[in-house]
Amino acid sequence: MISQEQLSAIKGAKVLMVGAGGIGCELLKTLALSGFQDIHVIDMDTIEVSNLNRQFLFRQSHVGQSKAKVARDAVLRFRPNISITPYHANVKESHFNVNFFKEFDVVLNGLDNLDARRHVNRLCLAADVPLVESGTTGFLGQVTVHLMGKTECYECQPKPAPKTYPVCTITSTPSKFVHCIVWAKDLLFAKLFGDKNQENDLNVRSSDAANSSEHSEDAFECRQDEDIEQYGRRIYDHVFGHNIEVALSNEETWKNRNKPKPIYSNDVLPKKLTNENGNMEKGCATDDVSAMSSLGLKNPQDVWSLAENSRVFLEALRLFFLKREKEIGNLSFDKDDQLAVEFVTAAANIRASSFEIPLHSLFEAKGIAGNIVHAVATTNAIIAGLIVIEAIKVLKKDSNDYRMTYCLEHPSKKMLLMPVEPYEPNKSCYVCSQTPLLLEVNTHRSKLWDFVEKIVKAKLGMNFPLIMQGASILYEVGEDLEEDMVAIYAANLQKTLSELPSQVTSGTVLTIEDLQQEFSCNINIKHREEFDEEKEPDGMLLSGWVEAPVDKDNSKAVGNGESTSNALPAEEILEGEKDVEIQEISVGTENATGRKRKLFEVSKGTTPDHSGLSDERKNHNQIEKLDVDDEDDELIISDDWESLTKKKRL
Numbered sequence: 001m002i003s004q005e006q007l008s009a010i011k012g013a014k015v016l017m018v019g020a021g022g023i024g025c026e027l028l029k030t031l032a033l034s035g036f037q038d039i040h041v042i043d044m045d046t047i048e049v050s051n052l053n054r055q056f057l058f059r060q061s062h063v064g065q066s067k068a069k070v071a072r073d074a075v076l077r078f079r080p081n082i083s084i085t086p087y088h089a090n091v092k093e094s095h096f097n098v099n100f101f102k103e104f105d106v107v108l109n110g111l112d113n114l115d116a117r118r119h120v121n122r123l124c125l126a127a128d129v130p131l132v133e134s135g136t137t138g139f140l141g142q143v144t145v146h147l148m149g150k151t152e153c154y155e156c157q158p159k160p161a162p163k164t165y166p167v168c169t170i171t172s173t174p175s176k177f178v179h180c181i182v183w184a185k186d187l188l189f190a191k192l193f194g195d196k197n198q199e200n201d202l203n204v205r206s207s208d209a210a211n212s213s214e215h216s217e218d219a220f221e222c223r224q225d226e227d228i229e230q231y232g233r234r235i236y237d238h239v240f241g242h243n244i245e246v247a248l249s250n251e252e253t254w255k256n257r258n259k260p261k262p263i264y265s266n267d268v269l270p271k272k273l274t275n276e277n278g279n280m281e282k283g284c285a286t287d288d289v290s291a292m293s294s295l296g297l298k299n300p301q302d303v304w305s306l307a308e309n310s311r312v313f314l315e316a317l318r319l320f321f322l323k324r325e326k327e328i329g330n331l332s333f334d335k336d337d338q339l340a341v342e343f344v345t346a347a348a349n350i351r352a353s354s355f356e357i358p359l360h361s362l363f364e365a366k367g368i369a370g371n372i373v374h375a376v377a378t379t380n381a382i383i384a385g386l387i388v389i390e391a392i393k394v395l396k397k398d399s400n401d402y403r404m405t406y407c408l409e410h411p412s413k414k415m416l417l418m419p420v421e422p423y424e425p426n427k428s429c430y431v432c433s434q435t436p437l438l439l440e441v442n443t444h445r446s447k448l449w450d451f452v453e454k455i456v457k458a459k460l461g462m463n464f465p466l467i468m469q470g471a472s473i474l475y476e477v478g479e480d481l482e483e484d485m486v487a488i489y490a491a492n493l494q495k496t497l498s499e500l501p502s503q504v505t506s507g508t509v510l511t512i513e514d515l516q517q518e519f520s521c522n523i524n525i526k527h528r529e530e531f532d533e534e535k536e537p538d539g540m541l542l543s544g545w546v547e548a549p550v551d552k553d554n555s556k557a558v559g560n561g562e563s564t565s566n567a568l569p570a571e572e573i574l575e576g577e578k579d580v581e582i583q584e585i586s587v588g589t590e591n592a593t594g595r596k597r598k599l600f601e602v603s604k605g606t607t608p609d610h611s612g613l614s615d616e617r618k619n620h621n622q623i624e625k626l627d628v629d630d631e632d633d634e635l636i637i638s639d640d641w642e643s644l645t646k647k648k649r650l
């Protein structure tokens with residue numbers, strides 16, 4: 001039951017929701033049904049068919065329309081007297097500035113990416129508005145509360161770096177299906193259908209290959225004298241046959257590995273394919289173009305044979321050239337693009353055959369390629385309910401009662417929700433505590449451009465940076481800059497740090513500001529001569545704020561509105577490249593009675609990895625078995641659990 005006090009806090013509140021996807025739809029409904037009367041919703045997306053299974057405010061007829069607007073209309077139908085203001089826009093647009101954020105009593109995130117979450121975190125800090133952050137991944141979810149000075153900010157704990165793979169694993173020595181998927185989508189698909197000017201590691205490097213004129217770079221261009229089937233077969237033979245032969249010629253590589261088998265199209269398919277594509281020739285909408293339907297393959301959960309994959313490969317390539325020629329050169333892989341998924345599945349499977357890696361169905365391949373953990377609508381609904389509970393506490397200013405709550409998938413079947421006390425702000429957080437960072441860099445070799453791209457944008461997440469050394473501005477982004485300044489900054493970008501007009505060397509302190517985020521930080525520069533190409537590919541190292549270790553091979557999860565905030569256990573986890581953090585649950589070492597609890601692993605089959613975490617964090621990242629004997633599935637949300645799971649910084 002809602003108390004009078006809660007009700008008046010709710011009624012008078014002006015709330016900003018960011019994201020109207022899986023969590024957002026549930027949240028908007030729950031806010032409206034809880035009595036909130038003034039809700040603003042920002043979402044930059046339009047509705048897709050794939051959203052309909054869980055984003056229940058949307059229907060087939062809404063596909064292509066703004067999520068924020070349709071969500072508003074749907075909720076107004078059952079709560080016509082409340083005010084919902086939709087914005088079909090990116091929250092990073094400049095009109096959503098600090099003054100805009102200051103209008104709200106609380107901000108509620110239902111986002112799906114680190115970049116937008118960091119941006120909202122900074123604006124909430126600058127505007128001094130509380131933020132309730134959330135995320136779900138399949139059965140897992142979490143809700144955290146961030147209030148400046150009271151609890152940690154969203155960026156107080158480092159987030160894991162996106163999963164990356166060594167280039168040579170992808171180009172030459174794949175050992176898992178995901179390596180074949182990355183090769184198929186980031187190299188082959190990009191090479192054939194994406195921007196031709198982009199660097200691409202597709203060709204295996206070999207001294208022999210360099211001498212081969214026949215298989216030089218333009219092997220990927222369609223020749224004038226060949227038809228599309230010949231072209232497809234030539235690409236097939238080049239990437240699955242010739243390139244594998246070249247790779248085999250590097251004998252050292254295969255001393256301790258199984259040798260791959262070159263595959264040529266004539267080994268797998270008849271010399272001339274019969275035309276099975278009658279339906280496709282008679283014009284159909286671009287969206288419906290599908291190699292599978294063209295070939296009569298119906299079930300996406302079937303694992304195709306090598307011959308079937310080879311046919312899909314050639315057919316998908318043919319259809320791209322026949323039906324989607326205008327897009328070629330501009331395409332990037334999109335998990336919702338059926339033909340792209342078919343092509344990538346087939347290419348990955350053919351490569352997997354070569355390397356004796358088990359083949360996968362289109363359904364599975366799509367999940368891996370799109371970093372998908374299938375969303376669970378119930379998790380989104382639970383998380384949305386928890387967001388509203390925390391929002392009400394925020395509005396009532398019950399800061400002692402804030403909880404970060406984890407929704408767990410627990411093979412031990414002990415509990416579903418785990419509320420713990422939020423952390424205090426991290427005193428060394430460069431975002432909310434303004435602690436300077438340290439950058440080790442070769443100031444004679446690295447250009448200002450490297451610094452802007454690799455550090456300021458990629459690591460610090462700034463959109464409109466201004467870089468200063470003392471009073472002199474080295475670089476600035478903005479629409480109203482004078483032409484001569486634009487030219488000076490462009491020239492600066494091409495200079496090494498030590499060549500800049502006000503030299504950047506060891507001991508220099510740079511101040512970086514983002515005017516939109518009203519966020520600034522200092523970076524102490526330390527010159528270092530050498531960097532390890534494998535471990536420090538940026539050629540520079542930022543510390544003070546530590547990036548969390550990349551998850552071990554099998555400890556990575558991604559999904560709908562994926563969780564990127566704090567600790568979570570993960571059972572069934574896929575490798576991926578999206579920004580998502582799945583760590584361990586942090587709970588205190590003693591229960592309310594002071595009795596020690598047994599350690600256990602919350603997540604089946606994964607041992608917590610604390611490598612790279614500070615000692616303080618290691619102490620916090622203990623996973624404990626709670627002494628509950630009952631083996632039945634229990635939903636535990638009692639207050640007792642809160643006292644059992646209090647968590648404090650040591």
Ligand SMILES: Nc1ncnc2c1ncn2[C@@H]1O[C@H](COP(=O)(O)OP(=O)(O)OP(=O)(O)O)[C@@H](O)[C@H]1O
Binds near residue numbers: 091110
């Ligand atoms: N910068 C941003 N500005 C505004 N809205 C954003 C921004 N980034 C993400 N979003 C929105 O956040 C929502 C996240 O919802 P969700 O995780 O369910 O993703 P989805 O795109 O709807 O589904 P899926 O990725 O699973 O297909 C999306 O609707 C997305 O448009």
Ligand SMILES: [Zn+2]
Binds near residue numbers: 426429
């Ligand atoms: Zn912080």
